[in-house]
Amino acid sequence: MKSKVLAFGLTAATAFAGPAMADKLDDIIASGTLRCAVVLDFPPMGSKDADNNPIGFDVDYCNDLAAALGVTAEVVETTFPERIPALMSGRVDVAVASTSDTLERAKTVGVSVPYYAFENAVVARPGLEMASWEDMKGKVVGATAGTYEAIWLEGQVKAWGEGEFRPFQNQADVFLALSQGQLDATVGTMEVANANVASGNFGDIKVVDKAPMVPDYVALVTLREEYGLINYMNLFINQQVRTGRYAELYKKWVGEGEPANLTINGVYR
Amino acid sequence: MFNYSFRWNQAFQSLPDMLQGALVTLEVAVFSMILGILFAILLTAFRLSGNRVLRGITTTWVEVARNTPALFQIYMAFFGLAGLGIAITGWTQPQLGFAVDLRLSPYIALLAGITFNNAGYLHENFRGALKAIPDTQTRSARSLGMSAPQAFGYVVMPQMLRISFLPMTNQFVWAILMTSLGAVISMNSDLFGVTDNLVKINFRTFEMFAIAAVIFYVMTKIVTLSARLIAARLFRY
Numbered sequence: 322m323k324s325k326v327l328a329f330g331l332t333a334a335t336a337f338a339g340p341a342m343a344d345k346l347d348d349i350i351a352s353g354t355l356r357c358a359v360v361l362d363f364p365p366m367g368s369k370d371a372d373n374n375p376i377g378f379d380v381d382y383c384n385d386l387a388a389a390l391g392v393t394a395e396v397v398e399t400t401f402p403e404r405i406p407a408l409m410s411g412r413v414d415v416a417v418a419s420t421s422d423t424l425e426r427a428k429t430v431g432v433s434v435p436y437y438a439f440e441n442a443v444v445a446r447p448g449l450e451m452a453s454w455e456d457m458k459g460k461v462v463g464a465t466a467g468t469y470e471a472i473w474l475e476g477q478v479k480a481w482g483e484g485e486f487r488p489f490q491n492q493a494d495v496f497l498a499l500s501q502g503q504l505d506a507t508v509g510t511m512e513v514a515n516a517n518v519a520s521g522n523f524g525d526i527k528v529v530d531k532a533p534m535v536p537d538y539v540a541l542v543t544l545r546e547e548y549g550l551i552n553y554m555n556l557f558i559n560q561q562v563r564t565g566r567y568a569e570l571y572k573k574w575v576g577e578g579e580p581a582n583l584t585i586n587g588v589y590r
Numbered sequence: 591m592f593n594y595s596f597r598w599n600q601a602f603q604s605l606p607d608m609l610q611g612a613l614v615t616l617e618v619a620v621f622s623m624i625l626g627i628l629f630a631i632l633l634t635a636f637r638l639s640g641n642r643v644l645r646g647i648t649t650t651w652v653e654v655a656r657n658t659p660a661l662f663q664i665y666m667a668f669f670g671l672a673g674l675g676i677a678i679t680g681w682t683q684p685q686l687g688f689a690v691d692l693r694l695s696p697y698i699a700l701l702a703g704i705t706f707n708n709a710g711y712l713h714e715n716f717r718g719a720l721k722a723i724p725d726t727q728t729r730s731a732r733s734l735g736m737s738a739p740q741a742f743g744y745v746v747m748p749q750m751l752r753i754s755f756l757p758m759t760n761q762f763v764w765a766i767l768m769t770s771l772g773a774v775i776s777m778n779s780d781l782f783g784v785t786d787n788l789v790k791i792n793f794r795t796f797e798m799f800a801i802a803a804v805i806f807y808v809m810t811k812i813v814t815l816s817a818r819l820i821a822a823r824l825f826r827y
Contacts, residue, residue: 405793429793461693463776467790487696487776488787494669498776501672503693 346549349414353392357383358399358407358416362492364516365574366419366437378574382436383417385566386541389557400491402467405430408542415543415554419510421469422540431545433554434590435538436561438581441470442514443532445506446499447525454530460505463487465495469537470508500524508532512575536581558583601797604788611784612805618772618780619765622701626708626761631747633713634720638742648713655710661771664703668694668775696777704768711761712754719753720746752825759817763810770806781805 349355359379361367367377375396387394399407404416408430419439422432443454451457457474458481464471466488478486487504489495492513498504500523509517514528541554561567562583571580633651636644655663671694694702723746731741751758770782777783785802789795 402790406795409793409795425791426793466778466787472791485695486778488778489776490774494774494776497669498672501669503668503672 344549345414345544345547346553349392349550350390354395355383355387355390355392355415356395356397356413357386358404358413358418359383359396360401360404360418361396361398362400363419363513365512378437378570379417379419381570381573382561383415385561386415386417386554386557389560390553401465402490405542408544415541415550417541419539420542421537423469423472426542429545431543431547431551433541433543433551434558435540435583436558436567437539438583439510439512439537439539440581441473441508441532441534441537442511442528443506443508443530444499444514444518444526445529446502446504448502449505451506451529454532456529457484457506459483461485461487461503462506462508463489463495463498463504464507464509465489465492470510470532470534473532473534474508496523496526499526510537538583596797597794598797600792601794601801604785604792604798605801607784607788608781608802608805611779611781612809614779615766615769615781616809618697618701618704618769619762622704622708622765623758623762625701625705626712626765627758629705629709630712630716633709634716634750635742637713637717651706652710652713655707656714660703660707660768661774663706664700664768664771665774667703667706668696668699671699696772696775697779699775700769700772700777700780703771704765707768708761708765711764712758715754715757715761716750718757719750722753723749755821755824756817759814762813762817766810766813767806 343351357379359367359375359377361369361375361377363377363379365377367375367379370376375398380396383396384394397407397413399413399416399418401418404418404420405426407413408416419437420426420432422435426432443451443457445451457477462474462478462484463486464474471488475486475488478484487498489498492509495504495507495509496517499507506529511528511531517523518526518528541558543550543554561570567583568580571578633648636648639645727745727749728741731745732738736744769777769780772780773783773786778787781802785798789798792798
C-alpha cells in the first residue's frame with residue numbers, strides 16, 4: 322500500500338516536473354513535427370510550384386533540419402513582417418525565412434550562425450536611366466517594410482537629406498509600384514531582383530548596380546531563451562556546409578557559381 | 591503556452607514619434623472631412639438638379655463608396671489609378687525644359703480614398719436631412735425673389751448642415767480610423783504607419799499597438815465630446 326502511494330507520488334511528481342524541464346528542442350522531438358515559418362513570395366528561397374506546394378532553398382533547408390531531428394517538417398507560410406510575431410506567439414518553432422541577423426532582432430529573438438548570404442541589387446523602374454546606385458539620391462525609393470535592405474535604404478535617404486522612402490507590406494507590392502512608376506528604384510536581394518526581371522511580370526525594370534551594403538547574412542531564428550535549439554541549429558548549419566549540402570542546394574535553387582562564404586575573417590562566433 | 595514578457599518601457603520610448611504620427615492622422619482626417627463635405631454638397635446639388643447625367647454621377651459615386659471596402663477604395667486610388675497610367679513619372683518636355691511628376695504620393699492617395707468614402711456617406715446624411723426640411727422653406731425663399739441656387743444656398747443648406755451635424759462627427763471618427771489603411775500604400779507618417787514601422791524593427795507588437803489604440807481612442811473621444819459641446823451651443827432654441 323505504502324509503496325503504491327509512493328509510486329503514485331513519484332509518478333505525479335515526474336508528470337508535473339516533466340514539462341517544466343523540457344525545452345523547445347525536446348518539445349519538437351516529442352511532438353514529431355517541426356513547424357517552420359517560410360516566406361513563399363521570395364523566389365528562389367521560397368515560392369510555390371504549379372500545384373501550390375511550397376518549394377525553394379528555405380523549404381529544403383527546413384526539411385533537412387526536420388530530417389536531422391527525426392521529425393516531419395510543417396511549412397507555415399508567413400510574410401516578412403509576420404515571421405517574428407509568428408515565432409513569438411508560438412505558431413511556429415523556428416523561422417527558416419532568410420532572416421537577416423541584425424542586432425536589433427537579436428534583442429528579441431535567438432539567432433543562429435548565418436546559413437546563407439545575399440548580395441543586394443539596385444533595380445530601376447522602366448524608362449529611368451541610372452548609372453550607379455548613387456543615382457537613387459533625390460529619387461522616390463522603396464522596399465519591403467522592416468527588411469534589412471529597407472532599413473539600409475531608409476538610412477541612406479535620411480543621410481542624403483533628399484528624396485523619399487516608401488515602405489510596402491510585401492515584395493510583390495514593391496515591384497508592382499516599381500513597374501507602375503510609383504517608385505523610381507528599389508533595393509532587393511540579387512537573386513530576387515534577377516528572378517523578377519526575368520519573369521517579365523514587371524515590365525521593363527532592370528538591375529542597375531550592386532548596393533554597397535555589407536553582405537546580408539541570414540540566420541535561422543527561434544525564441545531567445547532556447548539555447549538547446551540554437552546550439553543544435555548552429556551545429557546543423559556547420560554540418561550542411563561540411564557535407565556539401567549547402568553547395569548542392571545553392572546549385573539547385575540559385576544556379577551556377579560559388580555560394581557565399583559564411584565565415585568572416587578575423588572574428589569568431 | 592503564454593510566455594510573452596511585456597516590455598512597456600521599450601514601447602513608450604517611441605511615444606513622441608507616435609504622437610507626431612497622430613498629428614498627421616488628424617490632418618488627413620480633417621482635410622478629408624472638409625473635402626468630403628464639399629463633394630457631398632456638390633453630389634446633393636447634382637441629385638436635386640433635373641439633369642440625368644449629373645444624377646448618374648451621384649448615384650454611381652454613392653453606390654461605390656458605400657458598397658465597397660474602404661481598403662479597396664484607397665488601394666485603387668494608389669495602385670489602381672497608376673495601373674491606368676495616372677502615375678506618369680518624369681513626363682519630360684525637352685523643348686520646354688522641365689519635367690512633370692504626376693505621381694500620387696501615398697498621402698494624396700490616402701486623402702483621395704478617404705475623401706471619396708466620406709463624400710458618399712455624407713451625401714446620404716444630407717439626403718436624410720433634406721427630407722426633414724419642409725418644402726415650404728424653399729417655397730418661401732423663392733417667393734421672396736431668390737433664385738433656386740440662392741434658395742438652396744441660403745435657406746436649405748444651413749438647415750441641412752445643422753440637422754446632419756452629429757452624423758457628420760460620426761463620419762469624422764470613421765475618417766480618423768480609416769487613415770490606418772494607408773499602411774497598404776506605403777504611408778508611413780501617420781499614427782498607424784509610424785507604429786507599424788516601429789513594430790517591424792522592435793517586434794513589441796502588442797505593446798506598440800496597444801499604445802496606438804489608446805491614442806486613437808483618445809482622439810476619437812475628444813472629437814465626439816467636443817462635437818456634443820458644440821452641438822449644445824449651436825442648436826439651442
